[in-house]
Every structure is written in C-alpha cells, then in structure tokens.
Amino acid sequence: MNDYQFKLVKVQGEFVWHHHTDTDEAFIVIEGSMKIEFKEDTIELNAGEMFVVPRGVEHRPIAENECKIMIVEPRGVANTGSAESARTASNDVWV
Amino acid sequence: MNDYQFKLVKVQGEFVWHHHTDTDEAFIVIEGSMKIEFKEDTIELNAGEMFVVPRGVEHRPIAENECKIMIVEPRGVANTGSAESARTASNDVWV
Numbered sequence: 001m002n003d004y005q006f007k008l009v010k011v012q013g014e015f016v017w018h019h020h021t022d023t024d025e026a027f028i029v030i031e032g033s034m035k036i037e038f039k040e041d042t043i044e045l046n047a048g049e050m051f052v053v054p055r056g057v058e059h060r061p062i063a064e065n066e067c068k069i070m071i072v073e074p075r076g077v078a079n080t081g082s083a084e085s086a087r088t089a090s091n092d093v094w095v
Numbered sequence: 096m097n098d099y100q101f102k103l104v105k106v107q108g109e110f111v112w113h114h115h116t117d118t119d120e121a122f123i124v125i126e127g128s129m130k131i132e133f134k135e136d137t138i139e140l141n142a143g144e145m146f147v148v149p150r151g152v153e154h155r156p157i158a159e160n161e162c163k164i165m166i167v168e169p170r171g172v173a174n175t176g177s178a179e180s181a182r183t184a185s186n187d188v189w190v
Binding site: 001002004006023024025026030048050052055072073074 | 096097099101118119120121125143145147150167168169
C-alpha cells in the first residue's frame with residue numbers, strides 16, 4: 001500500500017545482525033514463533049504477536065523452527081539492512 | 096511504525112460509503128469474514144486474507160457477523176475518509 005510492502009516470509013535459523021538506517025520494521029508472526037535478539041535483550045514473538053524494531057536498532061531475527069511471518073516496511077528496503085551478505089535478497093522481485 | 100498505524104478493530108454491520116483522498120488503506124482479516132463493497136463490485140475477505148483499497152476509491156466495509164480486522168494506514172487518517180458522519184471516530188486516541 002502506498003509505498004509500503006507486506007512481505008510474507010518463512011524463516012528458520014539465525015539471520016545476520018543488522019539495522020535499518022532509514023526505517024522502522026514491523027514483524028507480525030502468522031504461524032509458529034521466533035525471537036528477535038537485541039544487543040542487550042531478546043524478545044519472543046508468538047503467532048498473532050507483532051513487534052516494531054525502531055530504525056537504527058541492531059537486531060537479529062532467530063527462528064528455531066520454521067515460522068511464517070509478515071514483514072511490513074517501505075518498498076526497496078534490503079532485508080539485511082546495513083549488513084550486505086550472502087543472505088541479502090534481491091528486492092522488488094515477485095516470487 | 097514510521098508514521099503508520101496498525102489498528103486492531105472489531106467490526107460488525109454496514110459502514111458508510113467513503114474514500115480516502117490521500118492514502119491507500121490495507122485491510123487484513125484476523126478472525127471472521129467481511130465484505131468490501133465497491134461501486135461496481137463486492138469482495139469477500141476471510142481470516143488471513145488481505146486487501147488494499149487504493150486511494151480515492153469509494154468503498155463500504157460490511158461485516159454480517161463480528162469480525163476482527165487489522166487496518167494499516169498513515170497516522171491521522173479519519174476512519175470515514177471523505178464522509179464525516181456519526182461513525183467518524185476520534186483519531187490518535189489510545190484505547
């Protein structure tokens with residue numbers, strides 16, 4: 001909507017530490033559970049729960065088991081934010 | 096997130112016809128089902144389904160039975176858009 005994307009993603013395992021300089025990032029868990037590690041804290045998110053990671057905050061998503069989530073963020077945001085890596089996905093590609 | 100709000104709402108009955116001049120409006124059905132009438136069409140949304148009403152498009156949400164939805168839109172958008180009415184809710188009031 002407008003210039004925002006709603007991305008449905010299946011995640012499993014540890015993602016890379018990263019932050020997004022210019023935008024907040026909303027996580028909504030559809031099925032399963034996941035954690036988001038911060039430098040000094042870790043939160044757990046279960047199905048139906050939502051968390052907004054503020055811009056600039058280093059975080060690492062982790063899902064022990066496969067977890068279906070929806071991510072809401074502006075179009076064109078790199079999934080790994082500041083941390084270009086093998087995990088950086090092409091953006092704006094319809095799959 | 097950023098300047099967007101995620102509004103959890105229980106809806107039932109017919110809403111007023113309206114449109115939003117400046118923004119798209121995303122509907123995500125959490126529980127139950129609802130319809131959105133357009134001037135020439137009606138869509139049905141069930142739990143887990145999402146629809147984005149483009150800016151400027153006249154629409155009327157209808158829920159025969161109580162339905163839990165999440166609405167995503169920029170902060171400060173009036174729920175009735177163009178159509179000020181008894182259904183117009185105060186905005187940015189935490190409940």
